[in-house]
Amino acid sequence: MNEMIPVKIRRAELDDAAAVCDVLHRSITELCARDHHNDPLVLSSWLENKTEQNMRAWLGADATQSIVAVHEQNIVGVGMIGDSGEIHLCYVLPEVLHHNVGKQLLDAMLKLASAQSHSRVSVVSTGTGKPFYERNGFKLSGEPEYCLGVLGYPMMKDI
Numbered sequence: 001m002n003e004m005i006p007v008k009i010r011r012a013e014l015d016d017a018a019a020v021c022d023v024l025h026r027s028i029t030e031l032c033a034r035d036h037h038n039d040p041l042v043l044s045s046w047l048e049n050k051t052e053q054n055m056r057a058w059l060g061a062d063a064t065q066s067i068v069a070v071h072e073q074n075i076v077g078v079g080m081i082g083d084s085g086e087i088h089l090c091y092v093l094p095e096v097l098h099h100n101v102g103k104q105l106l107d108a109m110l111k112l113a114s115a116q117s118h119s120r121v122s123v124v125s126t127g128t129g130k131p132f133y134e135r136n137g138f139k140l141s142g143e144p145e146y147c148l149g150v151l152g153y154p155m156m157k158d159i
Helices: 014-031 040-047 052-059 101-115 130-135
Strands: 008-011 064-071 074-082 086-092 120-125 145-147 150-158
Touching: 008 101, 014 040, 014 052, 014 064, 014 074, 014 086, 052 064, 064 086, 064 101, 074 101, 086 101, 101 120, 120 130, 130 150
Parallel strands: 086 120
Antiparallel strands: 008 064, 064 074, 074 086, 120 150, 145 150
């Protein structure tokens, strides 16, 4: 693993929407090519709802808790977990991949789930993200399924 980058994990704010969209777009486009195979149709359908307007709505939703990783005043990662204990987002910028930022986001989301008395969390991971979740104790919990042209792997972890 590369050197750990110091980040501050904090709750996401509505004003973070543009920066969060940038993280999502860059992470999906640059890091998840193995999943979308650089297919413009698959990529556009995956990114279609990742707009600043939608992100503001997601960040302000009552049924989710959103966090960001900040390094030198820049948002470099985003995580979102639902009140059900399902992880909806865990993305980092390409330049901080393998610098422990994703792990710090995941650990923060596990703490949020634990504080809500969840004993288990779930995620539907991409193929790109699957090894990350496996390294962090997640196990497959069902058969892979396609969503928006991308194969998703249902996974669970007891906390």
